[in-house]
Amino acid sequence: MKLTTRIFGEIDIEDSKIIEFPKGIIGFPDMTQFALMHDKDKDTNNIRWLQSLDDPVFAMPVMDPLYVKPDFNPVVPEENIKDILPLEDEDLLVLVTVTVPQDITKMTVNLKGPIIINSGNCKACQIIIDDDDYPVKYPIYDYLQKQKELAQG
Template sequence: MKLITRIFGAIEIEDDKIITFPKGIIGFPDMTLFALMHDKDKDSNAIRWLQSLDDPVFAMPVMDPLYVKPDFNPGVSEEVIQDLLPMADEDMLVLVTVTVPQDLTKMTVNLKGPIIINSDSRVAAQVIIDDDDYPVKYPIYDYLQKQKEQAGK
């Protein structure tokens, strides 16, 4: 599949890289086809992009929640991820959306609505975590700065 995107320009996505969200994502139920991309020009793979194949202008920054919250381990019922089953533990990829405002010090991730991808079947779902320990706006700027400093040592 070929498309022209806002962030990555003209790209070609191979069929085996397409991720299907049968129920869409929160706020965008009609967007069901995505590809997981990373910016080769950036020196960090911490932030990747879920690029919509339904609307090439739409791409959402995402990251592994363990990168900023090492104890992230919410309970999710099988009922919520029914479309992804069967799924082996090693095939589960969990991502959270990143909000990057103009003031980078206010950067957050949404721990309340993680995205779970079955990397074997390439089927995904965004779920809502019913746990107050996981906020919608979890600040990450200071944590990312510490990670950057430690990597530089």
Template structure:
């Protein structure tokens, strides 16, 4: 099937590539089917592209790439909703808020996207008992350069 995308133009996708959200992402009640498309050659950044709305695409990344100590427990009811049989079924992404300059980009570590890569089921999970924020710096050691 062909879809129009925000960052990739028209794409030909397969039905088996579609990720179905068991509950829509908060704030987007009518969007529950997405596809993950690479944004860079290194495999660090992706677009979580709605297949229903070409203008809706979240920039996402694996949070362990920039926050190696990122850790949380997935509640049993979420594991059941996603039909997770093993930890190896899980892919975790964080939604990024891309800034200009890019070094000021932040990640939402308080609400990761959990995907069962075997069944292509997903859910955004809100971590209530956590020190993680919705605006975690991707590059915490980079300082903004002020030109004068």
């Protein structure tokens, strides 16, 4: 599938790389097909993009929640992920959306609404975690800066 996107320009997505969200994502129930992208030019594996194939203008920055909150381990009832089952541990990929406002120091991730991807069957869903330990706006800028400093030695 060829697609002209706002962020990546013209791209070619293999059918095997298409991730289906049977019920769409929160706020966008009609968007059901996505591809997970990363920007090779930026040379960072931390932030990737969930690129909509239904609306090429729409892409959300996402990242692994364990990178910014190593103890992220919410309890998720099987009922919440029934549309993407069966799910083996090795096929589980959890991502959270990243919000980057104009003031980059206020960058946050949404720990309350993670995206669960089953890489085995290329199905995914976004769920709501019913736990106050996981806020919608979890600040990450200071943590990312510390990680960057540690990496630079």
